[in-house]
Amino acid sequence: MDCPVCSNEPMIVLEYNNIEIDFCQSCQGIWLDQGELELLLGSAGDSDKITKMLKEKVTVHEKPRRCPICLKKMRKIELGDQRPVMIDQCRQKHGLWFDRGELKDILEQLQSQNDDAVLKFLRDIFTNST
Amino acid sequence: MWEVIKANQRKSWVLFSLMGTVLILLGFVIGASVSPEGGLIGLIIALAIWIIMSFVSYFSGDSIMLRMSGAQLVNHNVHPQLFNIVEEMKIASGMKHMPKVYIIPQEAPNAFATGIHQDQCAVAVTAGLLSRLNRDELQGVIAHEMSHIMNRDVLFMSFAGTLLGSIAIISQVFLRGTYYSSFSSRRYRSSSRNNQGDGVMLIIALAVAILAPVLTQLLYFAISRKREYLADASAVRLTRYPQGLASALEKISSSKLDLTTATKITAPLYIANPLKQKGKKLSDLTSTHPPISERVKILRGMQQGVNLNDYQVSFNKVKGQPELLIPATALKDKDPLSLRQGSSKKKGPISPTQQAREIGDLIRRVNDFLFISCACGLTIKLPANYNRSQVQCPRCQKKYHVQKE
Amino acid sequence: MIGLIVVLALLILAVISVVGIYNALVQLRNQVKNAWSQIDVQLKRRHDLIPNLVETAKGYMKHERETFETITQARSQAMGAQSVGDKAKSESALSGALNKFLLTVENYPDLKANQNFLSVQEELKSTENKIAFARQAYNDQVLFLNNKIQMFPSNLIANSFNFKQEEFFELEDEAQREVPEVKF
Numbered sequence: 001m002d003c004p005v006c007s008n009e010p011m012i013v014l015e016y017n018n019i020e021i022d023f024c025q026s027c028q029g030i031w032l033d034q035g036e037l038e039l040l041l042g043s044a045g046d047s048d049k050i051t052k053m054l055k056e057k058v059t060v061h062e063k064p065r066r067c068p069i070c071l072k073k074m075r076k077i078e079l080g081d082q083r084p085v086m087i088d089q090c091r092q093k094h095g096l097w098f099d100r101g102e103l104k105d106i107l108e109q110l111q112s113q114n115d116d117a118v119l120k121f122l123r124d125i126f127t128n129s130t
Numbered sequence: 131m132w133e134v135i136k137a138n139q140r141k142s143w144v145l146f147s148l149m150g151t152v153l154i155l156l157g158f159v160i161g162a163s164v165s166p167e168g169g170l171i172g173l174i175i176a177l178a179i180w181i182i183m184s185f186v187s188y189f190s191g192d193s194i195m196l197r198m199s200g201a202q203l204v205n206h207n208v209h210p211q212l213f214n215i216v217e218e219m220k221i222a223s224g225m226k227h228m229p230k231v232y233i234i235p236q237e238a239p240n241a242f243a244t245g246i247h248q249d250q251c252a253v254a255v256t257a258g259l260l261s262r263l264n265r266d267e268l269q270g271v272i273a274h275e276m277s278h279i280m281n282r283d284v285l286f287m288s289f290a291g292t293l294l295g296s297i298a299i300i301s302q303v304f305l306r307g308t309y310y311s312s313f314s315s316r317r318y319r320s321s322s323r324n325n326q327g328d329g330v331m332l333i334i335a336l337a338v339a340i341l342a343p344v345l346t347q348l349l350y351f352a353i354s355r356k357r358e359y360l361a362d363a364s365a366v367r368l369t370r371y372p373q374g375l376a377s378a379l380e381k382i383s384s385s386k387l388d389l390t391t392a393t394k395i396t397a398p399l400y401i402a403n404p405l406k407q408k409g410k411k412l413s414d415l416t417s418t419h420p421p422i423s424e425r426v427k428i429l430r431g432m433q434q435g436v437n438l439n440d441y442q443v444s445f446n447k448v449k450g451q452p453e454l455l456i457p458a459t460a461l462k463d464k465d466p467l468s469l470r471q472g473s474s475k476k477k478g479p480i481s482p483t484q485q486a487r488e489i490g491d492l493i494r495r496v497n498d499f500l501f502i503s504c505a506c507g508l509t510i511k512l513p514a515n516y517n518r519s520q521v522q523c524p525r526c527q528k529k530y531h532v533q534k535e
Numbered sequence: 536m537i538g539l540i541v542v543l544a545l546l547i548l549a550v551i552s553v554v555g556i557y558n559a560l561v562q563l564r565n566q567v568k569n570a571w572s573q574i575d576v577q578l579k580r581r582h583d584l585i586p587n588l589v590e591t592a593k594g595y596m597k598h599e600r601e602t603f604e605t606i607t608q609a610r611s612q613a614m615g616a617q618s619v620g621d622k623a624k625s626e627s628a629l630s631g632a633l634n635k636f637l638l639t640v641e642n643y644p645d646l647k648a649n650q651n652f653l654s655v656q657e658e659l660k661s662t663e664n665k666i667a668f669a670r671q672a673y674n675d676q677v678l679f680l681n682n683k684i685q686m687f688p689s690n691l692i693a694n695s696f697n698f699k700q701e702e703f704f705e706l707e708d709e710a711q712r713e714v715p716e717v718k719f
Contacts, residue, residue, distance in 0.1 A: 012511065012512050013510070013511035013512075013513075014510060016525070025524075121525065124526075221669050221672065
């Protein structure tokens with residue numbers, strides 16, 4: 001699977017504590033397969049919360065990206081309450097694309113006490129790498 | 131064991147001749163209905179169609195089946211346990227050649243064997259099967275598949291399948307042809323040429339064309355089901371552990387998933403029918419596989435021993451009425467073979483997440499991903515097209531060399 | 536004249552059947568040999584795996600020196616055995632030692648989680664199975680051969696051409712498979 005931002009850059013898969021993400025080494029974006037975000041957040045209750053928070057953005061400045069699975073253009077959506085983050089979602093529900101650090105921002109906003117391990121993992125990745 | 135094969139071959143010839151007779155009859159009456167002297171020509175055309183189809187399936191049947199299922203050839207490193215078990219069964223059965231091992235990257239649990247020639251046979255299992263079964267259960271499934279190869283079921287089923295296919299095609303073409311021509315030609319033909327003899331022949335031909343496919347299909351299904359039982363019996367004789375196959379079958383049948391790459395044509399070759407009949411219960415006559423619950427009951431009923439005779443005894447008990455499943459000559463196989471103790475730990479239901487991870491990893495292994503376990507607890511999985519010479523763990527910054535063969 | 540033809544015919548028939556029986560015996564003897572080589576391959580493989588197993592486990596099981604010694608000793612004894620009977624005996628002892636070892640492993644969760652150890656364990660387990668299945672095939676062939684050598688009329692030919700009965704390869708299977716009691 002190639003990174004939707006950098007052309008011809010194969011993404012690598014990282015697994016930690018039962019969390020699995022596709023990671024691009026050059027732009028540090030993260031691809032989450034369908035259902036992985038829910039898993040990341042743990043409980044089923046959260047997944048409702050997420051879908052409610054997803055808002056489609058009609059007017060955007062960011063260039064549309066293509067889903068790495070079906071290669072069709074993804075739509076832009078906003079996620080989060082106070083500091084909304086714009087992410088890409090495949091229209092065929094293959095998954096979500098987060099630019100560098102976006103996933104960490106979202107989790108920090110959403111973080112219910114439980115899944116600190118996930119957050120710590122993401123912080124490790126983004127604080128260490130430059 | 132070898133007696134079973136011999137008896138199978140004898141029975142196969144009977145069935146072949148029966149199906150062949152239907153084909154010849156079909157060709158003849160269709161030919162005769164077209165013109166009074168056409169019987170022989172029709173017969174020859176029908177045989178020619180079958181011979182061509184047989185050639186195609188004989189020389190490419192394996193690869194077609196494997197390609198249609200999306201199976202990928204794997205080596206020992208991808209799944210050592212699977213590879214070992216196949217080798218164990220090869221030794222147990224005394225087969226000369228090691229079958230090729232394939233994994234089908236799909237979640238539905240299932241398996242099949244191909245191999246018209248014993249020296250190039252193959253077994254294929256799905257990733258979903260591997261993630262669900264423990265060692266004993268997997269051994270049962272592999273033994274079942276290898277029994278299909280040893281009993282020459284693959285060869286037989288593909289020939290019978292082409293016969294079935296030829297008959298279906300000829301009937302279809304004829305029925306459609308008559309349907310369309312009944313509008314056009316009758317109007318222009320003089321009634322004097324359409325004498326009564328032709329009319330009777332046409333009706334006979336129509337009747338045969340309608341009945342022949344149904345008849346041959348029922349024959350085909352009946353034999354296919356018998357061969358499933360036989361493969362179960364031989365499998366148990368190989369592994370000496372009926373419980374393993376029984377619980378594997380239960381796990382396979384409890385899955386609601388359909389194999390997306392299976393078709394009606396390839397379905398009889400799988401260990402369990404890959405196409406779950408949603409909603410409707412098919413009658414026993416038109417099913418390629420015996421009901422799994424029955425197969426499990428027979429296997430679980432084998433308390434005394436595991437030779438072919440023991441299977442027949444348990445089969446009779448479950449079925450209620452005795453039906454000779456295993457040829458009488460093979461039932462002489464009365465050497466007391468004792469059951470073996472199960473040796474692997476129970477593999478209970480695991481969480482859907484974990485199962486998805488296992489299946490995902492297996493599919494990646496099949497696709498030549500490189501797995502690196504970093505000391506910090508992170509696992510890095512590199513795709514086959516990863517083009518740098520080293521990779522840095524994003525978490526702890528440790529660097530790893532990427533070695534590709 | 537007719538008498539001569541009858542005698543001649545009988546003689547030819549006798550020669551043909553002697554040749555037939557002789558060939559069948561040779562074939563059986565070869566099959567036995569072939570089956571034995573299958574077992575031999577697997578036994579060798581087991582001997583090769585053991586140092587690997589010990590090496591992987593040693594770091595984790597510091598207090599089990601005795602167990603390792605038993606295994607190593609049983610292994611070298613098994614490697615030295617020559618006759619079928621000797622081999623059967625020493626291989627049984629080795630199987631026993633290995634089984635005991637695998638039971639001890641249960642007390643070391645770290646070792647059980649070690650990827651290297653797991654893969655050696657799978658190889659070992661598979662080799663044990665292969666030995667069992669190969670033994671099965673071998674004993675079947677030996678039974679065929681011995682029956683032929685004992686039964687009339689093939690016994691006459693077997694005796695005059697010096698065919699010998701072969702030994703069965705028996706491991707003390709049942710005793711060995713029973714799980715030894717673990718006391719605390």
